Amino acid sequence: MRFLYNILLLIAAVPGLIFFPLKMLITGKYRNSFIQRFGGRQGAILAGLKEGRRVWIHAVSVGEVTAAAPIVASMKKRRPDVQVVFSTSTETGQDMAKRLVKEADVFIYFPLDFPFVVRKTLDLVHPDVFALVETELWPNFLAACSRRGISSLMVNGRISPRSFGKYQATGFFWRKILDNVAEAGMISDIDASRIAGIGMSTEKIKILGNAKYDALAAMASPALHEEIAGRLRVQDHEKFFVAGSTHPGEEDAVIEAYKKLLARYPEFRLILVPRHIERTGNVIGVLHQSGLDDIITFTEIRKGRPRRNEKVIVVDVIGELFKIYSLGTIVYCGGSLVPKGGQNILEAAAWGKVIFYGPSMEDFGQEAALLEDAGAGIRIRNARELSEGMLQILADPQDARQRGERGRAVVLANMGAAQRYAEMMIRHLA
Numbered sequence: 499m500r501f502l503y504n505i506l507l508l509i510a511a512v513p514g515l516i517f518f519p520l521k522m523l524i525t526g527k528y529r530n531s532f533i534q535r536f537g538g539r540q541g542a543i544l545a546g547l548k549e550g551r552r553v554w555i556h557a558v559s560v561g562e563v564t565a566a567a568p569i570v571a572s573m574k575k576r577r578p579d580v581q582v583v584f585s586t587s588t589e590t591g592q593d594m595a596k597r598l599v600k601e602a603d604v605f606i607y608f609p610l611d612f613p614f615v616v617r618k619t620l621d622l623v624h625p626d627v628f629a630l631v632e633t634e635l636w637p638n639f640l641a642a643c644s645r646r647g648i649s650s651l652m653v654n655g656r657i658s659p660r661s662f663g664k665y666q667a668t669g670f671f672w673r674k675i676l677d678n679v680a681e682a683g684m685i686s687d688i689d690a691s692r693i694a695g696i697g698m699s700t701e702k703i704k705i706l707g708n709a710k711y712d713a714l715a716a717m718a719s720p721a722l723h724e725e726i727a728g729r730l731r732v733q734d735h736e737k738f739f740v741a742g743s744t745h746p747g748e749e750d751a752v753i754e755a756y757k758k759l760l761a762r763y764p765e766f767r768l769i770l771v772p773r774h775i776e777r778t779g780n781v782i783g784v785l786h787q788s789g790l791d792d793i794i795t796f797t798e799i800r801k802g803r804p805r806r807n808e809k810v811i812v813v814d815v816i817g818e819l820f821k822i823y824s825l826g827t828i829v830y831c832g833g834s835l836v837p838k839g840g841q842n843i844l845e846a847a848a849w850g851k852v853i854f855y856g857p858s859m860e861d862f863g864q865e866a867a868l869l870e871d872a873g874a875g876i877r878i879r880n881a882r883e884l885s886e887g888m889l890q891i892l893a894d895p896q897d898a899r900q901r902g903e904r905g906r907a908v909v910l911a912n913m914g915a916a917q918r919y920a921e922m923m924i925r926h927l928a
Contacts, residue, residue: 500637500638500641500674503637503638503671504612504613504638507611507612511610511612530589530592530607531587531588531589531592531607534606534607534609535587535607535608535609535610535615536609536610536615537609537614537615537618537619540606540618540619540622541622543604543605543606544583544604544606544622544623546603546604547581547583547603547604548581550579550580550581551577551579551580551581551626551927552580552581552582552583552623552624552625552626552627553573553580553581553582553583553625553626553627553628553629553923553927554582554583554584554585554623554625554627554628554629555569555570555582555583555584555585555602555629555631555653556584556585556586556587556608556628556629556630556631556634557584557585557586557591557595557631557632558586558587558588558591558608558631558632558634559586559587559588559590559591560588560590560591560594560816560817561632561842562586562591562631562632562654563586563591563594563595563598563599563631564594564598564710564713564714565631565632565653565654565708565709565710565713566584566595566599566631566653566654566709567598567599567713568709568712568713568716568916569629569631569653569654569709569916569919569920569923570582570584570599570601570602571599571600571601571916572712572916572917572919572920573920573923573924574601575920576920576921576924577924577927580927581603581604582601582602582603582604583602583603583604583605583606583623583625584599584602584604584605584606585605585606585607585608586605586607586608587607587608587634590816590817592605592607593817594817597817598713606619606623609639611636611637611638611639612638613638613642616638616639616642617642620642620643620646620648625648626648626649626926626927627648627649627650627651627923627926627927628643628648628649628650628651629650629651629652629653629919629923630650630651630652630653631653631654632652632654632655632656633652633655633656633657633661633693635672635675635676637671637675640675640678640679641675641678643678644677644678649680649681649926650678650679650680651679651680651681651682651683651922651923651926652679652681652682652683652684652693653683653706653709653919653922653923654683654685654706654708654709654710654915654919655682655683655684655685655689655690655693656684656685656689656861657689657692657693657696658839658860658861659839659860659861660839660860662692662695662696665692665696666695666696669695669696669697672696672697673696673697674697676693676696676697676698676699679698679702680702680926681702681703681704681922681926682698682702682703682704683704683705683706683918683919683922684703684704684705684706685705685706685707685708685864685915686705686707686708686864687705688863688864689705690703690704690705704922706915706918706919706922707912707914707915707918708844708865708912708915709915709916709919710842710844711844711909711910711912711913711915712913712914712915712916712917713916714820714844714845714847714848714909715848715909715910715913717820717848718824718848718849718906722821722824723821723824723825723849725821726818726821726822726824726825727824727825729799729800730796730799730805730811730825731799731804731805732825735765736765736766736767737763737765737766737767737827738766738767738768738769738825738826738827738828739755739756739759739766739767739768739769739826739827739828739829739830739888740769740771740822740823740825740826740828740829740830740846741756741768741769741770741771741829741830741832742771742819742822742823742829742830742831742832742841742845742846743771743772743773743819743831743832743833743841743842744770744771744772744773744781744830744832744833745772745773745832745833745836745838746777746780746836747835747836748832748833748834748835748836748856749770749772749781749784749785750784750788750881751835751880751881751884752768752770752830752881752884753768753784753785753788753790754788754881754885755830755881755884755885755888756768756790757788757789757790758885758889759828759885759888759889759892760809762889762892763892766827767808767809767810767811768790768809768810768811769810769811769813769822769825769826770785770810770811770812770813771812771813771818771819771822772812772813772814773832773833773841775813775814775815775816778795778812778814781812782795782812785810785812790809790810792807792808792809792810793808793809793810793811793812794808794810794811794812795811795812795813795814796811796812796813796814796815796818797814797815799811800815819845820845823845823846823848823849823851824849826846826849826851827892828852828854828888828891828892829846829851829852829853829854830853830854830855830884831843831846831853831854831855832855833858834855834856834857834858834859835855835856835857835858835878835879835880836856836858837858838858839858839859839860839861839862840855840856840858840859840860840861840862840866841862842862842865843855843859843862843865843866843869843875844862844865844909847865847869847874847875847905847906847908847909848906848909849902849906850899850902850903850905850906851874851902851905852873852874852875852876852891852898852901852902852905853869853874853875853876853905854876854877854878854884854887854888855875855876855877855878856877856878856879857877857879859877868908868912869905869908872901872904872905872907872908873900873901873904873905874901874902874904874905874906874908875905876891
């Protein structure tokens with residue numbers, strides 16, 4: 499089966515070998531990651547590593563990096579002698595990792611899953627333990643680790659309903675791949691049952707919680723709030739409706755709700771953060787069509803354009819959403835009024851915010867249930883319910899504050915997973 503996988507991998511690689519070099523030549527994007535993912539430049543990057551125990555931790559992109567940061571910190575606190583090699587698959591993830599994962603000794607890009615590239619990279623890194631954050635199963639890589647006696651672990655393991663369906667459909671293939679994973683630390687009992695359902699032995703599965711609680715609780719600080727408020731030149735009279743990680747089809751509902759909010763509370767501003775920043779032009783077009791023409795982008799502010807009471811700020815950069823949630827009087831979290839499974843509502847909860855979201859929360863069902871029990875999460879079905887819910891919350895500021903405090907308490911109460919994942923990695927180093 500792995501032979502067939504490698505044939506399909508080569509076929510799939512052909513368009514990429516055309517697309518990415520062209521993209522590099524035209525935009526400069528992917529230049530660092532593309533070369534490293536084929537094994538280039540890694541020798542020089544890894545040359546500074548010392549002899550001794552090594553752990554390689556892989557986080558695909560920004561979300562996984564956030565979960566990994568407290569795990570690395572916890573492990574290095576217990577075993578400062580261990581060298582940590584930290585990899586990502588995306589350039590945005592790498593930028594975030596260099597800001598958040600201060601304890602890592604070196605940063606690289608994860609190799610493409612071609613056998614010759616995998617062998618070269620493993621020869622250079624020479625890890626004792628490999629830990630993948632959440633779920634990204636690369637057959638050749640995991641098989642190579644197993645042959646070399648490297649313990650492969652899954653930390654902060656999560657399997658979404660959509661991914662579970664895909665894995666199940668090809669379960670005959672993944673069962674063999676999962677034999678190469680020594681232990682899986684999963685976020686919840688649902689995630690544990692899903693990975694068992696695609697073939698992992700139940701003896702290898704542990705439910706250890708969500709390390710993102712640790713990360714977000716530690717990151718939410720007054721200094722971070724003041725920093726983003728200063729950069730956006732927030733005025734004392736302003737209040738903000740923050741709509742984070744919106745997808746196509748959600749901006750219309752957000753704008754409709756905001757216009758009703760604005761009619762009652764003219765001091766409110768809308769901060770709109772599309773999930774994919776390449777949609778910025780389309781989002782601005784939707785705003786203009788709705789009659790909202792007083793718009794400024796995050797990049798324009800950063801370049802020195804003064805804010806002059808614009809009603810809408812469109813965030814066209816990556817990595818600022820967590821801080822921006824701190825400004826919200828009202829928060830909507832996207833990917834939920836459209837069938838995308840939701841986005842991370844814990845980021846706003848860590849700031850003590852009441853969070854609105856739509857019915858599609860399959861990827862964050864446990865988090866939604868906890869926040870709804872605390873009164874800090876409110877599920878809505880359309881723009882009308884969003885606007886009515888916002889006006890109801892704003893009518894009782896004390897109740898809103900108490901709800902937000904209970905939501906933050908949920909985040910604090912669920913801390914401790916990072917330590918458990920660190921202990922799991924240390925156990926496999928022994």
